[in-house]
Amino acid sequence: MKKRMHKKKGQLLAQPFIYIFALILGGLILVWGIKAIVDLVNTAGTAELGKMVKNIESDVGEFYNLDEGATKESQPLSLPKGLTYFCVSELNKKVTGTPVCNKKDKAGAIKPCGSLDAIDKGLIGQLRIGNNNIFVTPMAQAKLNNGKFKIDKLKPGQGDVLCYANGASITLTSRTTFVEAS
Numbered sequence: 001m002k003k004r005m006h007k008k009k010g011q012l013l014a015q016p017f018i019y020i021f022a023l024i025l026g027g028l029i030l031v032w033g034i035k036a037i038v039d040l041v042n043t044a045g046t047a048e049l050g051k052m053v054k055n056i057e058s059d060v061g062e063f064y065n066l067d068e069g070a071t072k073e074s075q076p077l078s079l080p081k082g083l084t085y086f087c088v089s090e091l092n093k094k095v096t097g098t099p100v101c102n103k104k105d106k107a108g109a110i111k112p113c114g115s116l117d118a119i120d121k122g123l124i125g126q127l128r129i130g131n132n133n134i135f136v137t138p139m140a141q142a143k144l145n146n147g148k149f150k151i152d153k154l155k156p157g158q159g160d161v162l163c164y165a166n167g168a169s170i171t172l173t174s175r176t177t178f179v180e181a182s
Contacts, residue, residue, distance in 0.1 A: 045080030046143045052078060053134065056170065057151045063174045064153050070174040079166040083142060086170075087135040087163040088156045088181045101163050137163075157182030 056074060063070060077086050085101075134149035136142050156162035157173070157180040164170060173180045 042143060045082075048078060049080050049083070049136065049142065053149050053151070056134075056154075059172055060151055060154045060179045063172050063179045066174045068174055068176055072172050074170040074172065076167050076169050077164055079136060083136050083138070083147075084166055085135075085137045085163040086166075086168075087137065087161050088154060088170075089133050089135070089161045090155045091131075091133045091150070091152070093160070101165065153178045155180055 059072065059074060063072060079086060132148040132150045133154060134151055136147040138147075155178045157171075162181055171182045173182060
């Protein structure tokens with residue numbers, strides 16, 4: 001004879017709670033996994049920006065010691081997602097004019113890219129401080145150094161602020177006491 005096992009009422013009532021707990025736990029694991037992936041992507045963008053700035057800094061150091069007039073075009077800028085401009089200003093100099101962009105008109109002249117506020121609302125305040133001469137915009141999107149960097153001996157070739165759009169190349173030219181970005 002076989003004995004039949006009957007489930008007790010307590011076991012029947014506990015089973016839905018086990019399923020609910022398993023669903024909640026699965027959802028939490030899914031949310032944690034998605035957050036980890038997003039954080040990893042952001043870290044990759046930050047590392048990419050840091051590497052790009054270090055490469056430009058290295059090129060400036062190399063060109064500072066070369067004969068005047070030596071020129072090199074950098075690799076195209078590869079700004080992380082969400083960043084639009086890479087701007088160069090002169091250290092410890094008050095900015096008065098509008099920034100110049102590396103975009104050229106039909107005659108080949110570099111043209112202004114609008115007001116500083118049009119590029120980034122916080123940029124003009126940072127330029128007045130004068131401790132940094134490299135800015136990526138919008139600065140609120142930049143995770144590394146809040147989008148502010150310092151490269152000694154680098155100055156814009158035209159205007160107070162020279163901004164490069166994502167994907168543009170910077171032309172570095174050796175001058176007697178600095179390296180010019182154009």
